[in-house]
Amino acid sequence: MLDTSTEHGARADRRLREEPIIWLTTVDRRGQPQASPVWFLWDGRTILIYSRPTQKVRNVRRSPRVALHLSDNGIGGDIVTIEGTATLADDAPPADQNPAYLDKYHDGIRRIGLEPAAFAKPVLIGPYLDHWLEIAQLLVERQGAFQVSDQNQLLNRMDWLLSHPEECQRMGNQAREVILEQQGVVEKNIALIHRIWEGTP
Numbered sequence: 001m002l003d004t005s006t007e008h009g010a011r012a013d014r015r016l017r018e019e020p021i022i023w024l025t026t027v028d029r030r031g032q033p034q035a036s037p038v039w040f041l042w043d044g045r046t047i048l049i050y051s052r053p054t055q056k057v058r059n060v061r062r063s064p065r066v067a068l069h070l071s072d073n074g075i076g077g078d079i080v081t082i083e084g085t086a087t088l089a090d091d092a093p094p095a096d097q098n099p100a101y102l103d104k105y106h107d108g109i110r111r112i113g114l115e116p117a118a119f120a121k122p123v124l125i126g127p128y129l130d131h132w133l134e135i136a137q138l139l140v141e142r143q144g145a146f147q148v149s150d151q152n153q154l155l156n157r158m159d160w161l162l163s164h165p166e167e168c169q170r171m172g173n174q175a176r177e178v179i180l181e182q183q184g185v186v187e188k189n190i191a192l193i194h195r196i197w198e199g200t201p
Contacts, residue, residue, distance in 0.1 A: 012080045015070055020105070024049060024085075026059035031085075034059065040068075041101050047082070050095045060086045086106040090127035117144060117175035122168055124148055124157055135178075144175030 003009040017024075025035045027141045036056050041048040047068065051057050060066065070080040086134060095101050117123050123145035125136050141144035148154045 004044075011078070013042075013044065015078070015080055016047075019036050019070050021071070022047070022049075023069050024056060024073075025069075026056045027063050027065070028055065028059050029062060039101075039105055041104060043100070045101070048089075048092060048098075048101070057088070059090065091157070117172070117179045119167070120172040120176040122146070122161060122171035123175050124154060137179055139175055142174050144171055144173075144178050 002013055004013045019035045020039065022036050024038050024040075025033050027033055027133045038049050038056075060174055064085050066086045066112070068082040068084075068085060070174065072079050089189045092098075112163065117139065125139065125145050127149045138144070140147055146157045148157055161171075168196070
């Protein structure tokens with residue numbers, strides 16, 4: 001249990017509430033640790049993570065012991081590390097029905113273009129992704145988005161989409177499918193519980 005009465009505990013609690021990304025480490029069937037950056041929600045007792053049915057979900061199903069950590073402050077300090085047991089939580093609300101989750105990631109969802117994707121429109125993503133790399137890469141991989149590096153590429157992609165309405169619709173449908181998956185419509189939720197908090201003051 002995190003002791004928020006201490007300076008270190010209070011700082012860790014604040015970071016867990018404010019940081020957009022936490023690193024989740026699971027172990028595959030060969031015993032190989034696999035770290036993934038994920039969005040998460042900390043309520044003071046548990047960490048909730050929404051996920052598609054990816055390798056990390058299969059890892060948790062087979063071996064529920066996990067570790068999580070936040071990035072340091074850039075000079076090796078302010079480290080927050082968590083170890084515990086994960087469970088697949090069928091009773092957790094979908095992401096789009098979780099007000100606290102939506103409030104935390106509202107700006108990030110808008111920034112990477114999830115709002116147009118929700119209306120089955122293709123997404124054009126700029127070169128600077130910051131904390132939203134995973135979902136942006138997924139949209140591109142699933143052919144629901146183009147990533148552009150400059151104004152000329154943006155104009156060219158827009159022209160191409162306007163000239164190919166069937167492809168534009170196909171990309172929009174792909175983008176919306178990704179969003180539905182991210183919102184928990186077709187996937188399980190991972191809720192991380194029974195944590196043992198530890199870290200360096």
